[in-house]
Each structure stands twice: as structure tokens, then as C-alpha cells.
Amino acid sequence: MFKAVINAETLRDAIEAVSSLVDEVKFSISEKGVELKAVDPANVAMVSLKIGAEAFEFFKTTPGEIGVDLVRLTDVLSMADKGENVQLELDEESRKLKIGVGSLSYTLSLIDPSAIRKEPRIPELDLPAHVTLHGSELRRAVKAAEKVSDHVVLGVSDDVFFMEAKGEIDSLRLNIPSTELLGLKPGEARSLFSLDYLEDMSKSIGKAQEVTLELGMDYPLRVGFKIGQAIEVNYLLAPRIEQE
Numbered sequence: 001m002f003k004a005v006i007n008a009e010t011l012r013d014a015i016e017a018v019s020s021l022v023d024e025v026k027f028s029i030s031e032k033g034v035e036l037k038a039v040d041p042a043n044v045a046m047v048s049l050k051i052g053a054e055a056f057e058f059f060k061t062t063p064g065e066i067g068v069d070l071v072r073l074t075d076v077l078s079m080a081d082k083g084e085n086v087q088l089e090l091d092e093e094s095r096k097l098k099i100g101v102g103s104l105s106y107t108l109s110l111i112d113p114s115a116i117r118k119e120p121r122i123p124e125l126d127l128p129a130h131v132t133l134h135g136s137e138l139r140r141a142v143k144a145a146e147k148v149s150d151h152v153v154l155g156v157s158d159d160v161f162f163m164e165a166k167g168e169i170d171s172l173r174l175n176i177p178s179t180e181l182l183g184l185k186p187g188e189a190r191s192l193f194s195l196d197y198l199e200d201m202s203k204s205i206g207k208a209q210e211v212t213l214e215l216g217m218d219y220p221l222r223v224g225f226k227i228g229q230a231i232e233v234n235y236l237l238a239p240r241i242e243q244e
Contacts, residue, residue: 001060002060002062002064002066002090003087003089004058004088004089005058005086007086008080008086009082011051011077012074012077012078013227014233015070015074016203017047017049018047020201021040021045021046021047021197021201021235022047023069023070024068024069024070024116025068025116026038026065026066026119028065033051033053033054033055033056034049035050043238044238045237046120046122047236048232048233049232050231050232055231067111067115068108068111069111079101080102081102084101084102086099086100087100088100094107096109122234122236123236125216125219125220127187128188129155129156130183130184131212131215132182132183132184132210132213133182134210134211135205135206135207135210135225137176139202141163142198142199144172145172145195146195148170149172150194151165151192151195151240154190154213154221155189155215156186156187159178159186160175160177160178161175162174187215187216188216189219190218191216191239192241194237197237201237208227210226211225212225218239221236222234222235
């Protein structure tokens with residue numbers, strides 16, 4: 001049994017944060033809320049999403065799992081007007097998800113959870129440098145770096161967060177001192193990342209008031225932010241090998 005009511009825009013933002021990397025996911029549902037973990041097809045990036053029960057206006061469930069096509073779910077949610085709620089109800093007999101948006105009613109066929117790629121084990125990393133900044137600021141920097149190269153270096157030097165992108169002709173460097181950041185835990189950090197992945201992630205990151213980046217030396221990048229107060233999104237992006 002699963003019945004829930006949530007703001008459609010909030011749910012759409014949460015789903016889009018995941019669908020930037022994967023198309024199909026397995027949601028684990030419990031009294032605490034809804035969560036998932038997934039890895040992209042190339043095994044370069046992972047995403048985890050937690051939607052706390054308090055994010056819903058109504059939430060009642062028994063523990064279980066459902067497999068969902070995120071592209072189709074996003075299409076349905078896009079029909080909602082600003083400020084409108086979406087009603088969700090699992091039809092246990094047909095194993096379909098009933099979705100109500102205003103006067104519209106949809107029935108979404110679900111995917112067998114066992115047919116979806118196994119959830120990844122997200123590694124526990126103690127990354128030395130932590131940088132906190134506005135999501136829009138990171139989004140802007142990623143867009144700027146894209147005009148120069150297809151990869152970018154992120155790092156921390158003393159009390160400065162920096163981003164470097166070098167192309168065949170042009171180059172870009174961004175320096176943000178700790179006085180202009182929302183927070184900084186200095187540490188030795190410098191790693192190279194694919195801008196394709198950062199661009200996909202930054203579409204959702206750019207909407208966040210506050211984003212935390214965790215970095216190390218040639219280590220994965222961990223990105224964490226919230227949607228509202230009860231939805232947490234975390235990305236983990238593998239580094240590229242920097243060419244001499």
C-alpha cells in the first residue's frame with residue numbers, strides 16, 4: 001500500500017536531479033519516506049535521493065519497492081500547473097501507479113524492480129576539502145568552462161576554491177576566496193572531471209540555495225544539496241586521469 005500527496009514541482013525537481021544520469025530506478029519506500037541509489041550506464045557517476053516523509057502533505061505506506069521509468073514520470077509531472085499538488089497511489093493488483101494532477105488522471109505502468117540494475121554500493125570517502133557555495137554560482141562556472149573544454153579541474157589551494165579549463169586555444173580559471181564562499185574547509189584537493197557529467201548535474205544543482213562539494217587529490221567529487229527542507233540529493237563523480 002502506498003498513498004501520497006506532494007507538490008508537483010517539488011517532486012519534479014527531485015526526479016529531474018536523478019533522471020539527468022539514469023532513466024530507470026528502483027524506489028525503496030518505507031515509513032521514513034522514499035529513497036533510491038543508482039549509477040549511470042558508464043559507471044562514472046552515482047546519485048542518491050532521499051525524500052523524507054515530511055516532504056509530503058500526505059504519506060501512508062507499507063514498506064516495499066517499485067521500479068519506475070523516470071522519463072515517463074517526468075512527462076506526467078510536467079502537466080501540473082505551478083503550485084499544484086500531485087496524488088500518488090499504488091494499485092497493488094495491477095502493480096501500476098495512479099497519478100492525479102488536477103482534473104487529470106494517469107496510470108503509469110511500473111517496472112519489475114528485479115529487472116532494474118542493482119543498486120550501487122556508495123563508497124565512504126573521507127575527502128579533505130569541503131566547499132559550500134550557491135548552486136547558481138557553480139552552474140554559471142560550469143557553463144563558462146564548457147565554452148573552453150570538455151573537462152575541468154576542481155580544487156582547493158589554501159583558502160581559495162578554483163576551477164580550471166584548458167582547450168587547444170583558450171583557457172579559463174575561476175578563483176573564489178573563502179570570503180566569497182558560503183563555507184570552506186581547506187584541504188589538499190585537485191581532480192579532473194568530465195564537463196558532460198557536471199553539466200547534466202548542474203541543471204538541478206543550479207536551483208539549490210546551497211551546494212557542498214567535497215574534494216581530494218585525484219579522488220571522486222561528492223556533491224550534496226537539498227530541495228526544500230526534506231529532500232536530499234547526492235552525486236558522486238569519478239575523476240578522469242589527467243594527461244601530462
